[in-house]
Amino acid sequence: MSLLPLTTLGTTAAAQLRRRQLVVISTGMGMAILLFALPQFLSNAYQTKIATETLLYMGLAVSWTLFSGFSGYVSFGHAAFFGLGAYVTGLATQRHDLGLVAALSLSFLLVGAFASAVGLLTLRLRGHYFAIATLGLAEAMKATVDWGHSYTLGTFGFALPIDIVNRAQETKYYVMATFLIVVVAVGIAILWSSYGLRLIAIREDEIAAEALGISPALTKISALGISGAFTGLFGGLFAWTQGFLTPEAVFAPRWSLELVVMSIVGGAGTLVGPLVGGLVFYLLPEVLIENKVILQRRDELYLMMVGIVLIIVMLFAKQGIFGTLQRSRFWPKGFRL
Amino acid sequence: MNSGAESSTDSGRAGEVVLELIKLRKSFGGVVAVGGLDATVHQGEITGLIGPNGSGKTTTFSLITGTTRADSGNVLLGGEEITSWRTHRIANRGLLRTFQLTRVFPQMTVFENLTVRSGARRVTRESLVWELAEIVGLHTKLDEYAGALSFGQQKLLELVRASALQPSVMLLDEPFAGVNETMERHLVDFIQHVRRERKCSFFLIDHEMQLIMELCDHIYVIASGSLICEGPPAVVQADQATRQAYFGSGFIAGARR
Numbered sequence: 001m002s003l004l005p006l007t008t009l010g011t012t013a014a015a016q017l018r019r020r021q022l023v024v025i026s027t028g029m030g031m032a033i034l035l036f037a038l039p040q041f042l043s044n045a046y047q048t049k050i051a052t053e054t055l056l057y058m059g060l061a062v063s064w065t066l067f068s069g070f071s072g073y074v075s076f077g078h079a080a081f082f083g084l085g086a087y088v089t090g091l092a093t094q095r096h097d098l099g100l101v102a103a104l105s106l107s108f109l110l111v112g113a114f115a116s117a118v119g120l121l122t123l124r125l126r127g128h129y130f131a132i133a134t135l136g137l138a139e140a141m142k143a144t145v146d147w148g149h150s151y152t153l154g155t156f157g158f159a160l161p162i163d164i165v166n167r168a169q170e171t172k173y174y175v176m177a178t179f180l181i182v183v184v185a186v187g188i189a190i191l192w193s194s195y196g197l198r199l200i201a202i203r204e205d206e207i208a209a210e211a212l213g214i215s216p217a218l219t220k221i222s223a224l225g226i227s228g229a230f231t232g233l234f235g236g237l238f239a240w241t242q243g244f245l246t247p248e249a250v251f252a253p254r255w256s257l258e259l260v261v262m263s264i265v266g267g268a269g270t271l272v273g274p275l276v277g278g279l280v281f282y283l284l285p286e287v288l289i290e291n292k293v294i295l296q297r298r299d300e301l302y303l304m305m306v307g308i309v310l311i312i313v314m315l316f317a318k319q320g321i322f323g324t325l326q327r328s329r330f331w332p333k334g335f336r337l
Numbered sequence: 338m339n340s341g342a343e344s345s346t347d348s349g350r351a352g353e354v355v356l357e358l359i360k361l362r363k364s365f366g367g368v369v370a371v372g373g374l375d376a377t378v379h380q381g382e383i384t385g386l387i388g389p390n391g392s393g394k395t396t397t398f399s400l401i402t403g404t405t406r407a408d409s410g411n412v413l414l415g416g417e418e419i420t421s422w423r424t425h426r427i428a429n430r431g432l433l434r435t436f437q438l439t440r441v442f443p444q445m446t447v448f449e450n451l452t453v454r455s456g457a458r459r460v461t462r463e464s465l466v467w468e469l470a471e472i473v474g475l476h477t478k479l480d481e482y483a484g485a486l487s488f489g490q491q492k493l494l495e496l497v498r499a500s501a502l503q504p505s506v507m508l509l510d511e512p513f514a515g516v517n518e519t520m521e522r523h524l525v526d527f528i529q530h531v532r533r534e535r536k537c538s539f540f541l542i543d544h545e546m547q548l549i550m551e552l553c554d555h556i557y558v559i560a561s562g563s564l565i566c567e568g569p570p571a572v573v574q575a576d577q578a579t580r581q582a583y584f585g586s587g588f589i590a591g592a593r594r
Contacts, residue, residue: 013448013479013480194452194453194455197449197452197453200442200445200449201442201445201453204442204443204444204445205440205441205443207404207436207440208436208440208441208442209442209453210424211402211424211425211428211433211434211436211440212425212428212433212453212454212498212499212502213425213426213428213429213433213454213502214425214453215423215425215426216425332480333446333480333482334445334446334448334449334480334482
C-alpha cells in the first residue's frame with residue numbers, strides 16, 4: 001500500500017528535513033544578530049566581561065560536543081587542549097612577537113594536530129577505557145610546562161604583551177561571539193552531514209557501524225582533531241581575554257569536568273544542549289553572586305547545588321534539558337539539533 | 338589461488354566462487370574453535386553453515402569479517418586475499434554481515450539507519466534502498482526510531498540496510514532466530530528477492546533446519562570446528578555423521594510440516 005511513488009519516498013523525507021533545517025538556519029541567524037546587538041543593552045564593562053566569558057564557556061562546551069557528544073566517547077582530557085591552546089597563543093605573542101590572528105590560528109592548528117595524535121594513541125580503547133586514559137592528560141601537560149620552564153616561563157605563568165591584550169571589553173566580546181558562531185556553524189554542518197551521522201552511528205553501536213563499512217578509527221580521530229582544534233582556539237581566546245595565564249589556571253582538571261557537566265545538563269549528544277548548559281552553568285553563579293546567595297564562583301554552596309542539579313538530571317531527565325525536549329513528542333523524530 | 342575451490346566444486350555447484358575459506362584455523366587458549374576449515378560460497382547461491390552450539394559457526398563468521406584474527410588460513414573474496422583486512426575495509430569491498438542479536442542503531446530513525454552509510458543526499462537520489470524498504474513494509478516507518486521497532490522488523494531493517502549497499506556476499510548469523518513464522522516468511526522472501534534481483538550470494542547460520550533445507554543450495558556441517566559433511570540438502574540430511582552430531586537420531590526430514 002504505497003502512498004508515494006517509489007522514487008519520491010526518500011526525496012520526500014529529505015525535502016521535509018531540508019525545510020526544517022532552513023527554519024533552524026534562519027532562526028540561528030536571527031540569534032546571531034541578537035548576539036551582536038547584546039552589548040548595546042549591557043550597562044557596564046563588567047557585564048560585558050561576564051557576557052564574554054559566558055560565550056567562552058558555551059564555545060568550549062560546543063567544541064567538546066563535536067567529539068564527545070556526537071561519538072559518545074567521553075573525554076576528560078579537554079583541559080589539556082584548552083591549556084595548550086592558551087599556551088600556544090601566549091607564547092606565540094610573548095616570545096615570538098606574533099600578532100593575535102597568527103597566534104590564534106597557530107593554537108587552532110597545533111592543538112588540532114595534538115588532539116589527533118592523542119586520538120591515534122588512545123582511540124583504540126573503547127568506551128570507558130578511553131575516558132580513563134584521558135584523565136591524566138591535563139596533569140601531564142602541566143608537568144611538561146613546569147619541566148620546560150626555561151621556555152614556558154614555568155609555574156608562575158606570564159602576562160601577554162600589553163599591546164595585544166589592551167582592547168576594549170566590547171571588542172573582546174565581538175571576537176568571542178564571532179568564534180562561538182563559527183563553532184556552532186561547524187557543529188551544525190557536522191551534525192547534519194553524513195559524517196555526523198557516522199559519528200552518531202559509532203556512538204550507537206560501533207561494531208555495527210564498522211560492519212557497515214564505516215572506519216571507526218578515521219571517524220573518531222578526525223572528530224577529536226576538530227574538537228581539539230576548537231578547544232585550543234578557545235584556550236587562546238581565554239589567554240587573550242584574561243591577559244595572563246598560569247599552568248595552574250589553564251590546565252585545571254575542572255575545565256574538563258565542567259565541560260562534561262555543562263553538556264550533560266544541557267543535553268549530551270545535541271548541539272543546543274551545550275549552549276544551554278554553558279549559559280546556565282556560567283550565568284547562574286553570577287546571578288547568585290549578584291543576589292548575595294553565594295560569595296564567589298565555585299563557592300561550596302554553589303558546587304553543592306551543581307551536584308544536586310546533576311543528580312536530578314540523571315534521575316529524571318537523563319538526556320539533559322534540551323535532550324529531553326528533543327526526545328519528547330513535540331519534537332519531530334530524528335531531527336537532530 | 339583457486340586450488341581450494343577446485344576440490345569442493347565437484348558436486349556441480351553453479352556460478353563462480355565468490356567467497357573462499359582455505360584451511361581457516363583459530364583457537365582460543367588451546368581450545369580449537371575453527372580447525373582448518375575449507376569452504377566456498379558460489380555466485381548466486383545460498384550456502385548454509387550448520388552445526389551444534391559451540392561448533393565454531395559464529396567464530397567462522399568473525400574470522401571472515403575480520404572481527405577476529407585467524408591463526409592461519411586464508412579468506413578470499415572474489416579471488417582477492419582479505420585475510421588480515423580490517424572489518425570496515427572488508428565491508429566496503431562488498432562483504433556484509435548481519436548479527437545474531439540485531440544491531441540496528443536504536444536511537445536513529447529508520448531513515449537514518451538506511452542512509453547512514455551512503456549519506457542521505459546520495460541515497461535520496463537512488464531508489465534501491467527505498468524499493469527494498471517498501472518490499473518489507475518499512476517505508477511507512479521511516480520516521481520511527483529503530484529501537485521502537487519489533488525484533489522482527491529490526492531484523493528486516495538490518496537486512497535492508499545491508500542489501501541496499503549491494504554487497505556481493507552477505508553473511509547472516511541466525512536470521513530466523515526469535516521471530517514468528519510470518520516474519521520468517523518475510524525474511525525468506527526478502528533473502529530470495531535480493532539473491533534473485535541483486536545477484537547477491539548468502540552464507541548463513543541457523544538452527545531452523547526446515548528453513549535451511551528449503552533455502553540452501555549447499556550446506557556445510559561443522560562440529561568442534563571441523564567439517565563433518567557438506568553437500569546439497571538431500572546429501573546432508575542423509576549423512577550419518579551429521580545426524581549423530583547434530584540432528585539427533587530422531588530427525589526425519591519434513592516431519593515438522
